[in-house]
Amino acid sequence: MKSQIALAVAGLLSATAAHAEPLAINADVVSETGAKNCWLLIDSENGDSILDVFTSEADVPSSAKKLKYEGYAYPGLIDTHNHVHYNSIPLWKPKSFFVNRYQWNDEQNKSPQNEEYFDNVVDIFKANMEASGDVMSTSIKYAEIRAIIGGTTIIQSSYYTKPPSLPIRNLTGSLVANSSNNILKIGNEKLQANAAKLKSKELKRYFLHIGEGRADDPVSINEFKVLRDNNLVTPGMVVIHGVALTKPEFKEMADNKMYLSWSPRSNINLYNQTTNIPAAIESGVTVALSPDWTISGSDNLLGEMKFAFDYANKTWGAANPVTPERLYKMVTTDAALTAGLEDHFGQLKKGFAGDFFLAPKLDQNPFVSLLKTEPKNISLVFVEGKAVYGDDARMVSLYNDVKEADLFTDKLEVDGTTKRICLFDDATCNKQRYKDVMYLLNHCLPKVAPLLETH
Numbered sequence: 204m205k206s207q208i209a210l211a212v213a214g215l216l217s218a219t220a221a222h223a224e225p226l227a228i229n230a231d232v233v234s235e236t237g238a239k240n241c242w243l244l245i246d247s248e249n250g251d252s253i254l255d256v257f258t259s260e261a262d263v264p265s266s267a268k269k270l271k272y273e274g275y276a277y278p279g280l281i282d283t284h285n286h287v288h289y290n291s292i293p294l295w296k297p298k299s300f301f302v303n304r305y306q307w308n309d310e311q312n313k314s315p316q317n318e319e320y321f322d323n324v325v326d327i328f329k330a331n332m333e334a335s336g337d338v339m340s341t342s343i344k345y346a347e348i349r350a351i352i353g354g355t356t357i358i359q360s361s362y363y364t365k366p367p368s369l370p371i372r373n374l375t376g377s378l379v380a381n382s383s384n385n386i387l388k389i390g391n392e393k394l395q396a397n398a399a400k401l402k403s404k405e406l407k408r409y410f411l412h413i414g415e416g417r418a419d420d421p422v423s424i425n426e427f428k429v430l431r432d433n434n435l436v437t438p439g440m441v442v443i444h445g446v447a448l449t450k451p452e453f454k455e456m457a458d459n460k461m462y463l464s465w466s467p468r469s470n471i472n473l474y475n476q477t478t479n480i481p482a483a484i485e486s487g488v489t490v491a492l493s494p495d496w497t498i499s500g501s502d503n504l505l506g507e508m509k510f511a512f513d514y515a516n517k518t519w520g521a522a523n524p525v526t527p528e529r530l531y532k533m534v535t536t537d538a539a540l541t542a543g544l545e546d547h548f549g550q551l552k553k554g555f556a557g558d559f560f561l562a563p564k565l566d567q568n569p570f571v572s573l574l575k576t577e578p579k580n581i582s583l584v585f586v587e588g589k590a591v592y593g594d595d596a597r598m599v600s601l602y603n604d605v606k607e608a609d610l611f612t613d614k615l616e617v618d619g620t621t622k623r624i625c626l627f628d629d630a631t632c633n634k635q636r637y638k639d640v641m642y643l644l645n646h647c648l649p650k651v652a653p654l655l656e657t658h
């Protein structure tokens with residue numbers, strides 16, 4: 204792994220099958236400045252990175268298998284905040300709104316309002332998942348499938364058990380700390396120890412839920428003060444949500460090179476309010492977009508982009524900075540910065556990760572086209588230079604024939620289209636395939652979330 208971040212990557216496709224020779228993919232390759240027709244050269248046998256980028260077909264090595272795609276190649280989307288182990292639980296739409304995150308998840312103070320959460324979410328989770336590491340790890344695998352069908356190739360995760368073989372990369376590792384705990388419960392000692400690690404670069408990023416509550420909620424507002432009191436208003440700090448923050452805090456964040464991970468759908472569903480993104484962006488804060496989890500957020504980043512775009516247009520009018528271009532950055536380059544992965548991810552260029560996906564040209568503007576893209580439209584997804592997911596016919600073609608494709612990949616239906624996913628893992632010898640994932644979840648959970656919810 205060439206990234207400075209130690210990414211836990213497990214269970215990617217055995218290179219014994221698909222495209223053992225180098226693969227040259229021709230598409231309109233998208234970057235922050237637009238789209239340019241190029242050839243991306245990858246070879247999963249020789250590293251996980253893009254080996255080269257050519258503008259002329261004449262420069263493509265003759266040994267490479269060529270794939271001409273009439274559409275866009277986007278960098279794999281980076282999900283900077285999620286709780287993946289919950290994502291097999293169906294969507295929860297609370298009957299009324301909460302003031303902050305402690306109101307709905309407070310087991311000590313159950314009320315008619317938050318009891319609904321425990322009935323619908325926690326009880327399913329506790330009774331059926333924590334009881335079995337298999338259910339937990341399978342739920343994580345299902346969550347990653349739900350993410351990859353929307354073009355995500357890196358997701359923030361948290362393991363309760365040994366990582367299963369997973370289809371996409373996980374943002375974990377010794378240089379990234381992540382806690383979903385109440386900042387007050389973490390305690391000053393631990394907070395200050397992490398502040399010192401950020402300062403000494405022992406830690407590159409520290410993710411904390413801060414200000415996840417309404418702007419008039421004193422508990423949520425106070426959390427930024429707790430950060431300040433513990434030396435955590437400092438470079439490398441990532442604020443998850445920041446709904447209650449105002450311009451002065453965003454200014455402090457920008458001055459201290461802090462980052463924000465924004466989850467509008469989940470915020471609106473839970474609090475009927477989300478972060479003041481115009482103020483954050485005007486202050487100079489780098490903002491990434493993330494679904495939070497699928498229980499109250501989007502199924503994947505494509506869905507979150509659509510929600511964010513519509514919400515921002517409706518809410519912020521002329522002051523709205525959430526353009527299609529900005530949203531693209533929030534899930535690629537700015538997400539990479541937020542995750543501390545900017546040296547190897549978020550762009551498609553020589554030496555960067557072979558993580559990308561192919562999607563049709565639904566608009567001449569690649570950023571608008573991405574906003575229009577639905578999971579069913581996504582043709583192929585590459586992780587570490589390997590085709591991990593895609594259209595049935597395209598995957599069969601990459602695996603040479605149906606027999607070979609059946610050996611290494613599994614069919615699944617995504618919004619009426621037939622796709623294939625590779626869950627095959629060398630280490631576990633093909634232990635758990637898609638049908639096994641669904642069988643286990645369907646038998647152990649009262650209800651399993653669909654790959655795509657109706658929001």
Ligand SMILES: [Zn+2]
Nearest residue numbers: 286383412495
């Ligand atoms: Zn969260």
